[in-house]
Amino acid sequence: MGEGVVTRVLAGFFDVAAGNEVYRCRARGVFRKRKTTVLVGDRVVYQATGPSEGWIEEVLPRQTELVRPPIANVSQAVLVFSAVNPEFQSYLLDKALVVVSEAQLEKLIVISKMDLVSPSALDALIAPYLKADYQVIPVSTKTGTGVSKVKSALQGHTSVFVGPSGVGKSSLGNALSPALGLKMGEISEKMGRGKHTTRHTELFLIDTDTYVADAAGFSQLQVDVRSEDLRLFFPEFALFSLDCPYRGCLHVEEEECGVKQAVRMNQISALRYENYCQLYDEVRHREETRY
Ligand SMILES: Nc1nc2c(ncn2[C@@H]2O[C@H](COP(=O)(O)OP(=O)(O)OP(=O)(O)O)[C@@H](O)[C@H]2O)c(=O)[nH]1
Ligand SMILES: [Zn+2]
Numbered sequence: 602m603g604e605g606v607v608t609r610v611l612a613g614f615f616d617v618a619a620g621n622e623v624y625r626c627r628a629r630g631v632f633r634k635r636k637t638t639v640l641v642g643d644r645v646v647y648q649a650t651g652p653s654e655g656w657i658e659e660v661l662p663r664q665t666e667l668v669r670p671p672i673a674n675v676s677q678a679v680l681v682f683s684a685v686n687p688e689f690q691s692y693l694l695d696k697a698l699v700v701v702s703e704a705q706l707e708k709l710i711v712i713s714k715m716d717l718v719s720p721s722a723l724d725a726l727i728a729p730y731l732k733a734d735y736q737v738i739p740v741s742t743k744t745g746t747g748v749s750k751v752k753s754a755l756q757g758h759t760s761v762f763v764g765p766s767g768v769g770k771s772s773l774g775n776a777l778s779p780a781l782g783l784k785m786g787e788i789s790e791k792m793g794r795g796k797h798t799t800r801h802t803e804l805f806l807i808d809t810d811t812y813v814a815d816a817a818g819f820s821q822l823q824v825d826v827r828s829e830d831l832r833l834f835f836p837e838f839a840l841f842s843l844d845c846p847y848r849g850c851l852h853v854e855e856e857e858c859g860v861k862q863a864v865r866m867n868q869i870s871a872l873r874y875e876n877y878c879q880l881y882d883e884v885r886h887r888e889e890t891r892y
Contacts, residue, residue: 602646602647602648602658603619603646603647603649604619604644604645604646604647604661605617605618605619605624605644605645605647606618606619606642606643606644606645606674606804606812607639607640607641607642607643607644607645607657607673607804608623608641608803608804608805608806608812609641609801609803609804610639610640610641610801610802613627614626614627615627615628615639615645615657617645617647617655617657618804618806619647622653623653624647624649624653624654624655625653625654625655626645626647626654626655626656626657627656627657628656628657629656629657629658632657632660637660639657639660640663640666640671640672640673641671641672641673641802641803641804641814642672642673642674642675642759642804642812642814643660643661643663643673643674644660644661644673644674645657645658645659645660645661646658646659646661664676665704665705665706667704667761670761670802670814670815671802672759672761672802672804672814674759675706675759675760675761675814676706676707676758676759676760677706677707677708677709677755677758677759677760677761678697678701678704678706678707678708678709678760678761678763679709679711679751679754679755679760679761679762679763680694680697680698680701680708680709680710680711680763680764681711681713681762681763681764681768681769681770681773682694682710682711682712682713682764682765682768683712683713683714683767683768683769684712684713684714684715684717684718684722684723684726684739685714685717685718686714686717686767687765687766687767687768689712689726690765691729691872691873691876692876692879692880693765693822694710695835695873695876695877695880696822696824696876696880697763697822698710698735698834699824699826699831699834699880700822700823700824700825701763702834703824703825703826703834706761707758708735708736709736709738709751709754709760710730710735710736710737710738711737711738711739711740711747711751711764711773712726712727712737712738712739712740713739713740713741713742713768713769713772713773714741714743714768714769715739715740715741715746715747716741716743716744716746723739727739728870729870729872729873732837732869732870733835733836733837733870733873734836734837736754738750738751738754740773742769742772742773742775742776745776748773748776748777751773751777752777752807752808755777755807755808755811755813756808756810756811757810757811758811758812759804759811759812759813759814760812760813760814761813761814762774762785762813762814762815770785771785771786774786774813774815777807777813778805778807778813780805781805781807781813781815784803784805784815785815802814802815803815824880824883824884826884827884827888828851828881828884828885828888829849829851831877831880831881831884832851832852832860832877835873835877837869837870837873838852838860838869838877841859841860841862841863841868841869842859842860843859844859844862844863845857845858845859845860851881852874852877853878853881860874861874
């Protein structure tokens, strides 16, 4: 008996990685009876029946569970956005940060294609996120800058890469592990052709205890947070909201507001605040039209 991680789900079989070995396993009938599904990312107890075959005996409790893509035990989201080409999309990044925070994942922001912008332009782009205490790594797969930093930040995590099309996810994946890059490229190619393909989610072992899932779809990010809770997902607001005269201040319509004051004083990034207001409106609109 041993413990391993499910890296692939095939029809009736599961690939379980343990150390440097991969066991193609069947699951005990008991899972079917209990309606337990085995997901990619699940930590399992397996019994080897041959050099690369075995049975899954037990699924260990899940820490996290993502629905789209269906992966268990993802601990970190790597949000990849290009500095330029395509243009840096701060609204989409801020939205993605809310979504993955809500899923209780660690967050790593990767700003790709840094070779295409000046250092000062890059600094201006990153500053709001550093101010909000996010971990930000600028990279270029053309020059190789930052790639080893990303690799260290993945250590010990199961990470999922998220980001718009064309920002360089496959290129970065390739720099981290050629098999991962290949898979990421394959997926986007199929999606580009507009075919509806079965997405086989797969985990790639990058290093000891370090897995990366192929990129998650990104076409429609929907924030499932209530409008009045959104402010909690902008961590840099917390300190200044102590100066809001009203408890429960939403920092939007209120005349006197500590957060608005901090924006005027340049202590909170105006761009992040504008994105908050836009996202607040978007969520409010959805709440109002739900009935
Ligand atoms: N200058 C520069 N170009 C890059 C960099 N990384 C990727 N590119 C280019 O950007 C384009 C898109 O890269 P991909 O790696 O395919 O991007 P992707 O995010 O996987 O895109 P999708 O497959 O559409 O999801 C390619 O032409 C790459 O050569 C970089 O660091 N610097
Ligand atoms: Zn306020």
